[in-house]
Amino acid sequence: MNTTEIFKCKQCGDCCKGFGGTFVTEKEIEKIAARVHTDTQTFVEKYCQISGGKALLAQDKDQYCIFWDGRCSIHPVKPRMCKNWPFLKSVLVDINNWHIMASLCPGIRTDVPDSTIKACVTQELSKNS
Numbered sequence: 001m002n003t004t005e006i007f008k009c010k011q012c013g014d015c016c017k018g019f020g021g022t023f024v025t026e027k028e029i030e031k032i033a034a035r036v037h038t039d040t041q042t043f044v045e046k047y048c049q050i051s052g053g054k055a056l057l058a059q060d061k062d063q064y065c066i067f068w069d070g071r072c073s074i075h076p077v078k079p080r081m082c083k084n085w086p087f088l089k090s091v092l093v094d095i096n097n098w099h100i101m102a103s104l105c106p107g108i109r110t111d112v113p114d115s116t117i118k119a120c121v122t123q124e125l126s127k128n129s
């Protein structure tokens with residue numbers, strides 16, 4: 001099965017809202033900070049929240065990611081977590097994560113066997129590694 005058969009983005013923006021936040025690595029912070037013309041320290045202060053010692057992209061009052069503006073305003077440098085969605089390692093760790101994500105994302109299909117979902121996620125992750 002092709003990955004597009006288990007996931008097709010409907011461009012609704014729901015994945016940019018709520019859902020525990022988006023982790024950013026140091027390298028991603030450097031890239032996004034450069035994109036928004038600031039230094040990394042100011043970037044973390046202004047655009048991130050710290051959770052469990054890790055930086056997450058901050059959310060606006062409406063719960064959307066701070067970079068959501070009707071679309072992703074940092075698309076070319078968006079974090080890996082956003083680029084890979086919904087083909088995330090966490091799905092291989094626990095298939096229930098796919099179903100939790102599907103409850104938030106109308107583009108994700110759940111009427112396929114777990115083995116197919118895992119195979120597709122593995123395939124996508126190997127492409128992106």
Ligand code: SF4
Pocket residue numbers: 008009010011012013014015016085104105106107108
């Ligand atoms: S929630 Fe799913 S369908 Fe909606 S924009 Fe995000 S990935 Fe696409």
Ligand code: SF4
Pocket residue numbers: 015016017022057065066067068069071072073074075078079082
């Ligand atoms: S960085 Fe872009 S794609 Fe990722 S959550 Fe924020 S607005 Fe959405």
